[in-house]
Amino acid sequence: MNNYREELSFNTPDRVNLINITSKVQEAVDQSGITEGLCLVNAMHITASVFINDDESGLHEDFVKWLEQLAPHEPVSQYSHNVMEDNADAHMKRQIMGREVVVAVTDGKLDFGPWEQIFYGEFDGKRRKRVLIKIIGD
Amino acid sequence: MNNYREELSFNTPDRVNLINITSKVQEAVDQSGITEGLCLVNAMHITASVFINDDESGLHEDFVKWLEQLAPHEPVSQYSHNVMEDNADAHMKRQIMGREVVVAVTDGKLDFGPWEQIFYGEFDGKRRKRVLIKIIGD
Amino acid sequence: MNNYREELSFNTPDRVNLINITSKVQEAVDQSGITEGLCLVNAMHITASVFINDDESGLHEDFVKWLEQLAPHEPVSQYSHNVMEDNADAHMKRQIMGREVVVAVTDGKLDFGPWEQIFYGEFDGKRRKRVLIKIIGD
Numbered sequence: 001m002n003n004y005r006e007e008l009s010f011n012t013p014d015r016v017n018l019i020n021i022t023s024k025v026q027e028a029v030d031q032s033g034i035t036e037g038l039c040l041v042n043a044m045h046i047t048a049s050v051f052i053n054d055d056e057s058g059l060h061e062d063f064v065k066w067l068e069q070l071a072p073h074e075p076v077s078q079y080s081h082n083v084m085e086d087n088a089d090a091h092m093k094r095q096i097m098g099r100e101v102v103v104a105v106t107d108g109k110l111d112f113g114p115w116e117q118i119f120y121g122e123f124d125g126k127r128r129k130r131v132l133i134k135i136i137g138d
Numbered sequence: 139m140n141n142y143r144e145e146l147s148f149n150t151p152d153r154v155n156l157i158n159i160t161s162k163v164q165e166a167v168d169q170s171g172i173t174e175g176l177c178l179v180n181a182m183h184i185t186a187s188v189f190i191n192d193d194e195s196g197l198h199e200d201f202v203k204w205l206e207q208l209a210p211h212e213p214v215s216q217y218s219h220n221v222m223e224d225n226a227d228a229h230m231k232r233q234i235m236g237r238e239v240v241v242a243v244t245d246g247k248l249d250f251g252p253w254e255q256i257f258y259g260e261f262d263g264k265r266r267k268r269v270l271i272k273i274i275g276d
Numbered sequence: 277m278n279n280y281r282e283e284l285s286f287n288t289p290d291r292v293n294l295i296n297i298t299s300k301v302q303e304a305v306d307q308s309g310i311t312e313g314l315c316l317v318n319a320m321h322i323t324a325s326v327f328i329n330d331d332e333s334g335l336h337e338d339f340v341k342w343l344e345q346l347a348p349h350e351p352v353s354q355y356s357h358n359v360m361e362d363n364a365d366a367h368m369k370r371q372i373m374g375r376e377v378v379v380a381v382t383d384g385k386l387d388f389g390p391w392e393q394i395f396y397g398e399f400d401g402k403r404r405k406r407v408l409i410k411i412i413g414d
Contacts (some may be wrong), residue, residue: 005380037274044392045391046328058218061393062219080337091330095220096233102238126400136314176412185312189323190375191371197367200356205314239376249408252321275277
């Protein structure tokens with residue numbers, strides 16, 4: 001069994017941002033030399049997500065608006081967590097969208113349906129944060 | 139390390155449907171010959187889920203009603219995504235229920251607690267869609 | 277490829293409880309002797325979660341309150357599932373928080389960002405329930 005590890009890093013200008021990282025993950029699969037296995041991609045921070053959905057700007061607007069309804073940022077004082085911080089909502093948004101994805105690797109490629117794309121979901125940006133890629137297989 | 143890949147396909151008569159696929163996944167584990175490892179089961183489409191919960195019809199009614207409250211289908215015009223499409227809500231419902239499950243394989247069986255069952259969750263049906271099963275192990 | 281399996285068990289005094297299990301999972305990794313691989317940690321029951329977030333008591337209060345808003349326990353009669361049971365809300369809360377996490381194992385350690393901690397999320401406690409740890413790798 002072989003394994004490969006890589007980190008991606010982000011520093012988004014806005015608090016909330018959805019970034020397509022599919023090609024970077026495929027590059028990691030290429031680097032790994034693994035042709036059959038599993039690829040884990042996870043946020044290393046607890047106010048961010050990695051998720052798979054559609055690369056469509058209207059949908060991304062919808063996601064941001066919807067998450068804001070389910071876990072509003074304001075007023076920040078509504079959350080017990082927000083004593084020294086203001087990011088409790090980001091911890092919740094990340095639970096809805098998920099911490100990680102596990103993707104099959106088949107024949108050296110991310111084994112995807114027609115529209116699957118991997119996104120980094122930032123919910124408390126403006127600082128350096130990381131994503132971990134770990135691939136195991138043969 | 140061995141690996142095994144199989145696709146399931148679905149074409150549900152209704153827009154929303156929850157289908158128990160546990161026995162089909164166990165058949166894939168049997169086919170694989172793998173006795174110790176991990177089994178990934180994921181929706182290959184971004185308006186569908188694979189999740190683990192209870193096979194109880196009342197609960198499934200509750201899930202469908204609850205998801206409709208959290209991400210209503212109507213009015214379709216409330217979503218920026220719905221220009222040529224009407225399925226923005228299905229993209230959101232799938233995030234709540236999740237894209238994939240990873241299940242331990244132990245002694246050739248899906249290593250489950252007493253009530254765990256795997257479901258395909260369709261949120262934008264009436265057309266052919268697929269689920270991927272990828273198993274790695276020995 | 278090596279593999280390791282362990283169960284944790286819980287019997288919480290309250291219906292809802294969030295319990296840090298990070299050190300127990302690291303102990304399982306130590307026991308396994310696996311230095312490079314993947315570690316699956318999942319609830320074996322369908323009214324409980326395993327998730328990764330921050331170990332901060334204010335945030336945990338916020339999570340419990342937020343989940344209660346998204347899927348209220350009372351009135352129990354609002355759910356079709358609650359004929360002989362009263363835990364439909366727990367099945368929903370578990371979908372928001374997730375059934376499982378998959379964590380990279382690197383150099384014999386859970387490969388975590390600075391604040392990542394693993395929690396058992398109990399949403400229908402007061403009885404014995406279990407978590408499965410399955411590790412594969414070399």
